Amino acid sequence: MIQIEHISKTYKVPIREGGIKEAIRALYNRQYQIIQALDDISYTIPKGQIVGYIGPNGAGKSTTIKIMTGILQPDTGSCTINGRDPFRSRKEHAQQIGVVFGQRTQLWWDIPVIDSFELLKDIYAISDEDYRHRLAELSPF
Incomplete structure (x- = not known):
């Protein structure tokens, strides 16, 4: 069973301006923006259910799958796959899953x-x- 409960994930991304002057300034005073990749996502997929995870570019599909595989940890909320936290039990979890991006x-x-x-x-x-x-x-x- 897959249980996703109120997961959220943000990324801190550098703001890139054009030109050599801006590139030099960024070496000493880099500015960032926060990107909200996931915002309070919840769902349950019962054992044996086959699903497709689709959506537009930037919708958070890859981020969600990376959380489900244990590559990333959510900022908030929880992800439980077959009773296990994929991030904390990554080695055991990885032996039982397959993912194609x-x-x-x-x-x-x-x-x-x-x-x-x-x-x-x-x-x-x-x-x-x-x-x-x-x-x-x-x-x-």
Whole structure:
């Protein structure tokens, strides 16, 4: 079971201004802005439930998944996966999960290009017909 209760997460991001003068000033007096990535998110996913986590860019999807995998800790709230805090039990938790972060432009360096294409075809549910057409535009494999 996945339980997300009132999690929030912010990031402190440097403000970048253009020009050499601003770059030098930033070395001595860097200014930051606070970005609210997650704001009081709560949900429960029962054991065995299959879900898709979708939303627009910047909605907090990757941040939420990173909290669920134990990569990040929420600023507030709690995340419990199968009775465990993923951040505090990261090693044990990592042995029992799998996550794929998809980018439409992503290829994997350690597998053949055609295997990357086929994996992405499945991840993004591209039809066989569409896949063959797009592949034919790239190369005569």
